[in-house]
Amino acid sequence: MMDAKLKQESPPDPVRKKAMGLLARATLDELKAAWDALVDKPEVHPVRGPETGLVMVRGRIGGGGDPFNLGEATVSRATIRLSTSEIGHGQLLGTDKQRARLAAIFDALSQRDGDKAPVEALLRRIGERLAREERRKAEETAATRVDFFTMVRGDD
Amino acid sequence: MYVAVKGGEAAIANAHRLLADRRRGDRNLPSITIDQVVEQLGLAVDRVMAEASLYDRALAALAVRQARGDMIEAIFILRAYRTTLPRFGYSEPVDTANMRVERRVSATYKDLPGGQLLGPTFDYTHRLLDPSLISDEAIAEPAVKEPGEHVMRVSDILDGEGLIEGDGQMPEGHVMGDLTREPMEFPMARDLRLQALARGDEGFLLALAYSTQRGYGRTHPFVGEVRIGEVEVELDLPELGFAVSLGTIRVTECQMVNQFMGSAKQPPQFTRGYGLVFGQSERKAMSMSLVDRALRTDEFSEDIVAPAQDQEFVISHADNVQATGFVEHLKLPHYVDFQAELDLVRRMRRDYEAANSGETAKEQREAAE
Structure with missing residues (x-):
């Protein structure tokens, strides 16, 4: 059952955590373009998947209280190993296994010493697109903010 | 008594073929795509995801289309689909x-x-039907x-x-x-x-x-x-x-x-x-x-x-x-159950009539005396 409390959590690697979050939101076109642009394509061996399954999404009672199960979401994931032995994990919402596999490849590439430039360029592209989209949405929402004005009543 | 009933395969196959035809509707009109359902009937998609308890906009849109817009049917289809997938784990609580x-x-x-x-x-909004949506008029970009x-x-x-x-x-x-x-x-x-x-x-x-x-x-x-x-x-x-x-x-x-x-x-x-x-x-x-x-x-x-x-x-x-x-299962064959009920009500009816005719004869006798 719930074993979250029992697990020994190691401190997250903030760089990799952020990179994986960005890869989870990459479009297939972005990933494919980055893969096609790789001059020296690595040899990739599958370790697990790609496969699609479910993650039970949890919420918190009252927004910040104890957790409860809200409902499931489809998730696709893949684990791969490069011939240079780096292991990469890709996991993202939805049923697109191809995206999960490519995300895993770039996760592995991000750990390979030296040649990190193509991965960093991809991450930058994804990050910039997301920032643009989020900014745009925030601006559209802001335009629907109510500005109240108060009518002064009475003589003075 | 349990009576096994067979038959109906051809009728069922043809009914499903007819369903596919009616779902598609007039072939002179373009077929709606899943992307169109996701983008333009987004709140129907959201309801199906919520009540199927499965977050996946594309699959929910597919279910809406497959169900011809019948929300509960779409929810049913998506709920059934989730049982075919393995569970990878529990997420961190959303913030x-x-x-x-x-x-x-x-x-x-x-x-x-x-x-x-x-x-x-x-x-x-005034909840007035908007005829401009009939003709696909251009929509202004949102204000920012x-x-x-x-x-x-x-x-x-x-x-x-x-x-x-x-x-x-x-x-x-x-x-x-x-x-x-x-x-x-x-x-x-x-x-x-x-x-x-x-x-x-x-x-x-x-x-x-x-x-x-x-x-x-x-x-x-x-x-x-x-x-x-x-x-x-x-x-x-x-x-x-x-x-x-x-x-x-x-x-x-x-x-x-x-x-x-x-x-x-x-x-x-x-x-x-x-x-x-x-x-x-x-x-x-x-x-x-x-x-x-x-x-x-x-x-x-x-x-x-x-x-x-x-x-x-x-x-x-x-x-x-x-x-x-449970409600809809009532329309499935209940022939044997109903036959038993029918037999029972006929027997009760005979008993009632026998008792009643005895009663009537007694009343007539009393009236005559």
Whole structure:
């Protein structure tokens, strides 16, 4: 059952955590373009998947209280190993296994010493697109903010 | 006596073929694509995801199309699909305080950090049919403005003064339940009730919520806030030992603020009901929060006097897949059951007539004397 409390959590690697979050939101076109642009394509061996399954999404009672199960979401994931032995994990919402596999490849590439430039360029592209989209949405929402004005009543 | 009946295969095959034809409709019209359903019937897609309890916009849109727009059929199809997939794990709880807010309104405070953000709402429309939508007229781009400050949670404002109960803690040592893993049992803890309500039928919860407003288990509610937006879903990866983001989902959250309770041990404070739903569904989130509060009778020693307060009644009948299965099964062949009933009613009728004719003869004799 719930074993979250029992697990020994190691401190997250903030760089990799952020990179994986960005890869989870990459479009297939972005990933494919980055893969096609790789001059020296690595040899990739599958370790697990790609496969699609479910993650039970949890919420918190009252927004910040104890957790409860809200409902499931489809998730696709893949684990791969490069011939240079780096292991990469890709996991993202939805049923697109191809995206999960490519995300895993770039996760592995991000750990390979030296040649990190193509991965960093991809991450930058994804990050910039997301920032643009989020900014745009925030601006559209802001335009629907109510500005109240108060009518002064009475003589003075 | 049990009689096995065979036959109907050809009729069934042809019926399904006819269904496929009717689903497609007039071939002179273009077929609708899944992307079109996702983009242009987004709230139908959201409802199917919420009540199927499976977040996947594309699959929900496919279900809507396959079901010819019959929502409960679409929910049924998507709910059935989820049983074919393995469970990878449980996410970290989503953090609605850090939601990328697309709409947030509060009925309790006019001026509050983040403000009243109307977002893409039907509110304040005149509910007049719009003929311009018949001809595909061009739509203006949304207006834009510089975004303001962080959208603070209303419950945190009241909480600062200690005038409202906390976010909701389960009793010490409580193990979080999962409806999809264990059979239902009553009394049911609040975490499980919220899971059941989150996937409960919108119409049923709406009616129950309405009944509390009309006096059947009154809770004196105010919408502290409703917010809609995207939250991050994080999954712990045991291989790495930390949680990573899988992407974002859109959810609707309602914080209902209800009239105060107090006791000898506790000063009076507002109580709360909570609603959290997949997708954009304000009506459902609000209904859920009203029903959640109504069901908390044991925590506030309230008498159960109305249907919305009766957890066994509410939770047992909230799932529309279960409900439609049991109601709709009545149309399946019940030939043998009915034959038995028919025999029984004929026998009772004979007995009745025999007794009655004896009675009539006796009455006639008495009248003659």
